[in-house]
Amino acid sequence: MNHNTTTPHPDVPTMRAATVATITAHDCERWVCVCGNTPHSSGFCMIDSNGDDTAHAPERWVEPLYKCDGCGHVIDAATYDDTTHTVAVVGRLPRRAH
Numbered sequence: 756m757n758h759n760t761t762t763p764h765p766d767v768p769t770m771r772a773a774t775v776a777t778i779t780a781h782d783c784e785r786w787v788c789v790c791g792n793t794p795h796s797s798g799f800c801m802i803d804s805n806g807d808d809t810a811h812a813p814e815r816w817v818e819p820l821y822k823c824d825g826c827g828h829v830i831d832a833a834t835y836d837d838t839t840h841t842v843a844v845v846g847r848l849p850r851r852a853h
């Protein structure tokens with residue numbers, strides 16, 4: 756594997772800074788991303804801390820991280836706040852090219 760020389764996020768080489776700190780969360784699973792994506796439109800996929808899709812490897816899904824399939828923002832579901840109705844965006848991954 757080749758190594759990137761630029762690592763904006765020390766733990767996740769492919770992760771870039773998010774453009775927002777939080778998104779709206781009507782409840783712990785009903786999110787509205789900044790791109791307008793919801794669980795019922797493009798949806799959110801489970802990823803591990805390397806940004807890899809864990810749909811076929813649930814044993815690697817040790818942190819409740821989700822990637823927005825609309826824009827690539829990474830959401831940490833553990834940060835859901837039922838007072839402010841937000842959930843934190845921890846970074847952004849490039850969208851898959853296909």
Ligand SMILES: [Zn+2]
Pocket residue numbers: 788789790791792823824825826827828
């Ligand atoms: Zn989005």
